[in-house]
Amino acid sequence: xxxxxxxxxxxxxxxxxxxxxxxxxxxxxxxxxxxxxxxxxxxxxxxxxxxxxxxxxxxxxxxxxxxxxxxxxxxxxxxxxxxxxxxxxxxxxxxxxxxxxxxxxxxxxxxxxxxxxxxxxxxxxxxxxxxxxxxxxxxxxxxxxxxxxxxxxxxxxxxxxxxxxxxxxxxxxxxxxxxxxxxxxxxxxxxxxxxxxxxxxxxxxxxxxxxxxxxxxxxxxxxxxxxxxxxxxxxxxxxxxxxxxxxxxxxxxxxxxxxxxxxxxxxxxxxxxxxxxxxxxxxxxxxxxxxxxxxxxxxxxxxxxxxxxxxxxxxxxxxxxxxxxxxxxxxxxxxxxxxxxxxxxxx
Amino acid sequence: xxxxxxxxxxxxxxxxxxxxxxxxxxxxxxxxxxxxxxxxxxxxxxxxxxxxxxxxxxxxxxxxxxxxxxxxxxxxxxxxxxxxxxxxxxxxxxxxxxxxxxxxxxxxxxxxxxxxxxxxxxxxxxxxxxxxxxxxxxxxxxxxxxxxxxxxxxxxxxxxxxxxxxxxxxxxxxxxxxxxxxxxxxxxxxxxxxxxxxxxxxxxxxxxxxxxxxxxxxxxxxxxxxxxxxxxxxxxxxxxxxxxxxxxxxxxxxxxxxxxxxxxxxxxxxxxxxxxxxxx
Numbered sequence: 001x002x003x004x005x006x007x008x009x010x011x012x013x014x015x016x017x018x019x020x021x022x023x024x025x026x027x028x029x030x031x032x033x034x035x036x037x038x039x040x041x042x043x044x045x046x047x048x049x050x051x052x053x054x055x056x057x058x059x060x061x062x063x064x065x066x067x068x069x070x071x072x073x074x075x076x077x078x079x080x081x082x083x084x085x086x087x088x089x090x091x092x093x094x095x096x097x098x099x100x101x102x103x104x105x106x107x108x109x110x111x112x113x114x115x116x117x118x119x120x121x122x123x124x125x126x127x128x129x130x131x132x133x134x135x136x137x138x139x140x141x142x143x144x145x146x147x148x149x150x151x152x153x154x155x156x157x158x159x160x161x162x163x164x165x166x167x168x169x170x171x172x173x174x175x176x177x178x179x180x181x182x183x184x185x186x187x188x189x190x191x192x193x194x195x196x197x198x199x200x201x202x203x204x205x206x207x208x209x210x211x212x213x214x215x216x217x218x219x220x221x222x223x224x225x226x227x228x229x230x231x232x233x234x235x236x237x238x239x240x241x242x243x244x245x246x247x248x249x250x251x252x253x254x255x256x257x258x259x260x261x262x263x264x265x266x267x268x269x270x271x272x273x274x275x276x277x278x279x280x281x282x283x284x285x286x287x288x289x290x291x292x293x294x295x296x297x298x299x300x301x302x303x304x305x306x307x308x309x310x311x312x313x314x315x316x317x318x319x320x321x322x323x324x325x326x327x328x329x330x331x332x333x334x335x336x337x338x339x340x341x342x343x344x345x346x347x
Numbered sequence: 348x349x350x351x352x353x354x355x356x357x358x359x360x361x362x363x364x365x366x367x368x369x370x371x372x373x374x375x376x377x378x379x380x381x382x383x384x385x386x387x388x389x390x391x392x393x394x395x396x397x398x399x400x401x402x403x404x405x406x407x408x409x410x411x412x413x414x415x416x417x418x419x420x421x422x423x424x425x426x427x428x429x430x431x432x433x434x435x436x437x438x439x440x441x442x443x444x445x446x447x448x449x450x451x452x453x454x455x456x457x458x459x460x461x462x463x464x465x466x467x468x469x470x471x472x473x474x475x476x477x478x479x480x481x482x483x484x485x486x487x488x489x490x491x492x493x494x495x496x497x498x499x500x501x502x503x504x505x506x507x508x509x510x511x512x513x514x515x516x517x518x519x520x521x522x523x524x525x526x527x528x529x530x531x532x533x534x535x536x537x538x539x540x541x542x543x544x545x546x547x548x549x550x551x552x553x554x555x556x557x558x559x560x561x562x563x564x565x566x567x568x569x570x571x572x573x574x575x576x577x578x579x580x581x582x583x584x585x586x587x588x589x590x591x592x593x594x595x596x597x598x599x600x601x602x603x604x605x606x607x608x609x610x611x612x613x614x615x616x617x618x619x620x621x622x623x624x625x626x627x
Contacts, residue, residue, distance in 0.1 A: 054529075067352055070400040076471045080400040080441045081356045116610065117351045117595040224604050228624035255599030258352075258592045271398075274600070281600050282590050285405075285426035288563075290589070290627050303624075304602070312605045 004171040004182055005191040011169070015042035015095060017185055021331050022130070023092040027052050036094070047096050047124065047164075050140050055251030055324060056101050059094060060108070060125050061273075067121070068269040072262065082269060085318050087121065089128050093181070096134045100143075100320040102157035103150045103191045104251035105131070107320070110313045111254055130181050133158040142323030144212035144336060149316045152206045158345065163189075214339035216317055220310050222345055227307055234266050236302075237295040239331035244275035246325035247334075252318045255281070276300050302338050350581040351449075351595050353385035354398040354443025355517050357419070361438050365422060371469050372434055373410065373422045374469050376444060382584050385445060389413055390454065391476040392586060395446030395491030396594045397421060397433065405429040406591040406609070409447065412479035414486070419444065422472045422506060425605045429607040448594045449613050452477060452558055463550040466571060467498050467541045467561030471506050473586060474560055478514065484531060487519060494550045498525040498541040498565075502534060542568035552577035570617065580618035587613050587627055 006014060018024050019040070026045040028037050034049045036056040068082035105126070112122035136143070136152035145151050156163050159178030162169040170191045173179050191199070247253040257274035260267055274281060277298070282291045291297050309318035319335065326334050357376040359404075365371040378384035389409055396404040405427075411420035425434045436442070452473075462481065467475040474497070480486060481493055495514070499505045505524065513521040515536075525537035525544045538542050541561065550557075557578050559569055566585065573583055589601035589608040596610035604623040606612060 072401055080443075082354060082398070082400060082443060084350060084353065111597055111599075114596070117597070119597055120350050120352075225622070225624055228604070228626075254597075256592070256597075258598070260401050260403045260406065267401045269403075271598075274598070276599070284590050285424075285430070285589065296626065300602075300626075304599075304605075307606045308602065 001171065003196070004173065004187050005189040006169050006171060006187055008167055008169065011045075011047075011114050012042040014185060014187070015039075015045055018093050018095065021091070021184070023088075023090060024095055025056070025092065026063055026095040027208055036097070042123065045096065047134060050136075051098050051101075051322060051324075053324075053328075055104065055322065056094065057104065057108070057251050057254070059092075059129070060105060060122060061254060061256070064270055064272045065121065066268045066270050067258070070267050070269075071265055072267060073265040080176065085268070087124070089124055091114065092125075092129045093132060093259065094129060095132045096162070097131060097151060097158070098136060098156040098322070099133055099156070099158070099161075100145045100150050100322040101251050102131055102133050103154060103320045104157070104322075106157040107252050107309075107315065107318055108254050111317060127243065128240065129159075130177055131158045132178070133161040135161055135163040135203070135206075136297055137164050137202055139206060139210050140323055140327075142212065142326045143210055143321060144214050145321035146207065146210050147212075147214040147339075148321040150317050150320050153203050156174075163199050163202070165195055165202065168195070170195065170199050189195060212321075212323075212336060214321075214336045215343040216306075216339065218343045218345075219306055219317065220314075222307070222342070224303070224307055226304060226347050227342055227345060230341075230345055232345075233295055233299045236333065236338060236341065237298040238293055240298050240333060241331060242277045242294045242297060243275040243330060245328045245330065246335075247275040247277055249324040249328050250272070251322055251324075252305065276304070298333075302335070305335075306339065306342050352445070352593065354378070354396065354404075354445040355387065356441055357444050359416060359436055359438050359440045359442065362436070365506045366469075367501070370425050371422055371506065373420055373506075374433065376419045376421065376442070377417070378444075379441070381526040384417070387419070387444070389447035390451035391480040392451030392473050393423070393447040393449050394473070394594075394613060395419070395448055397423070397429070398445060398592075399429055399432050399436075400443070402429045402432045404445070404592070404594075405433075406448070408473040408476075408586070408613075410475050412476045412483065414480055414483040422469065422475075422578075424469045424555075428521075445594065449609055450611070452586075452614055454480075457556050458489050459491065459554075461551070461553070461555035462493050463555055463557040464493070464495045464497075465541060465545060465557060465559045466496070466563070468500070468504070469506065470560040470562065470586075471497055474558065475507055475510070476556065478520070480545070482514070482517070482520060483567030491554060492521065493519070494521040494523070496523045496525070496541060496545050496548060496550075498527065498537075498539075498544065500527045502529050502531055503525050528625055540568070541565050542572050542607050545569055546572050549576060552579075552582075556582045556584060558586075560586050580621060581616055583617040585615055585617065585620070587615060589613075589627065
């Protein structure tokens with residue numbers, strides 16, 4: 001589809017027009033952090049951020065969300081019977097998401113939208129959301145997206161991609177949904193030949209600037225049981241304090257817990273993010289715990305992302321190379337090093 | 348689209364205390380809406396999530412056979428928050444059921460074959476479902492010899508005592524009931540651990556499948572005996588337990604390697620388990 005063009009001075013106006021019809025989520029500076037949040041005015045948006053502190057996964061899988069509600073009042077005829085909580089399903093736009101984070105949504109589709117079962121909240125949120133990405137002219141030192149099937153201008157999971165071309169953004173149209181959004185906003189201008197060439201050069205230099213490379217070619221050929229019993233886990237886990245920050249910031253960590261909460265006679269069943277780093281995650285009622293040791297829990301996280309997921313779905317690793325866990329880990333465990341250990345493993 | 352997390356409302360029809368320690372109770376559940384009951388079509392070996400509003404959910408094997416119409420049975424050991432709350436409930440109370448979930452014992456594959464069922468303690472629930480299913484007049488002719496070895500710590504800790512007696516009297520099923528120990532002078536069944544009794548009774552491996560459910564220690568010592576008897580790993584079938592939340596392969600905690608126990612399991616052959624990391 002034909003590319004479009006918008007002047008940077010027009011972006012605020014564009015966002016404000018989006019806000020008239022959509023709930024808009026965009027990167028916003030929040031004191032020491034920067035995160036995606038629902039915005040109310042265009043001036044909140046900050047497209048200059050390299051990337052947000054947390055991944056935008058909460059837009060599709062909220063950190064905590066009410067699934068069902070119920071009353072325990074015995075005099076009510078529906079006492080103890082769960083009913084779905086009303087959820088806002090009006091259309092939304094994610095504006096300014098990076099390619100790695102957009103690809104993560106596609107990977108999570110493999111878990112939440114399956115032939116056997118569909119997670120209704122995930123599926124609905126995916127349907128009502130139009131995704132406007134933002135290419136990366138200046139990737140971080142910790143970015144390794146190009147090794148894991150993404151890239152600074154990759155378009156997987158996006159409907160539109162904005163590419164920063166100095167005074168303007170070139171808009172790549174990826175899907176019909178994105179095309180519709182542009183027409184809806186009346187954006188008709190097309191980039192000149194020169195502009196396109198300039199952008200191509202920008203993309204090339206951005207690609208060249210990514211120095212972090214991890215190997216993935218041998219992951220699927222190893223025996224899972226052999227990798228599982230490898231000696232290197234002892235070394236990798238040594239410093240780990242099982243804090244769970246890696247899973248918290250990760251765009252492809254989706255594990256969740258389901259809990260009931262009651263106040264007086266009203267209750268909700270909710271789901272919260274959970275983490276394989278915590279012993280309670282797998283603790284049986286009997287007291288038995290298949291992953292009682294931190295080595296087992298750390299191994300589960302990396303094996304899941306770089307081996308089990310690869311084998312199960314044949315869609316690559318469950319990592320998009322955003323580098324957040326590398327930046328945030330308090331004891332400097334580096335997933336890039338684990339890629340190397342696992343991929344180049346010799347029995 | 349039906350929400351796979353939404354339990355069907357059911358009423359507790361009756362509660363039976365199964366064991367002398369009063370820690371195991373069987374709950375007979377009846378669907379509040381008959382349409383839900385029609386949708387709930389299960390196979391022996393599957394499980395369901397029992398839901399108590401305000402407490403949460405627990406995955407429990409279905410103890411009733413698909414041939415028993417109009418209700419579901421669940422035998423529940425009291426261990427945690429939800430099971431304790433359930434044990435305090437009575438006939439007439441409303442809870443929820445979500446399922447059926449997971450896979451089941453490979454009945455089609457076992458057609459025409461002999462079936463050896465080995466159970467210990469309170470893991471006998473889906474085995475009860477299996478025995479009732481196999482003995483049903485529609486099914487009994489489809490299978491060869493049926494042998495059951497079932498053990499508990501004491502006579503009072505056996506589940507389904509009345510049914511055990513009935514099955515023991517039948518000629519189309521070979522029952523070997525055992526207890527670890529007893530001081531009952533009139534105890535007329537076996538005394539000894541399940542692995543030992545399995546070795547003594549030595550069920551033939553010829554054209555036979557073994558289904559094994561029980562505590563880890565029983566499984567650990569029974570498997571070598573089955574191998575000695577000539578059962579190949581492909582015909583030793585086990586049902587695993589794991590902490591679960593969603594029950595539909597999404598929440599991420601019950602995996603063994605690539606396999607989620609809630610969807611790819613809970614039933615695995617020993618041959619399948621040998622391909623997976625030993626983490627369960």
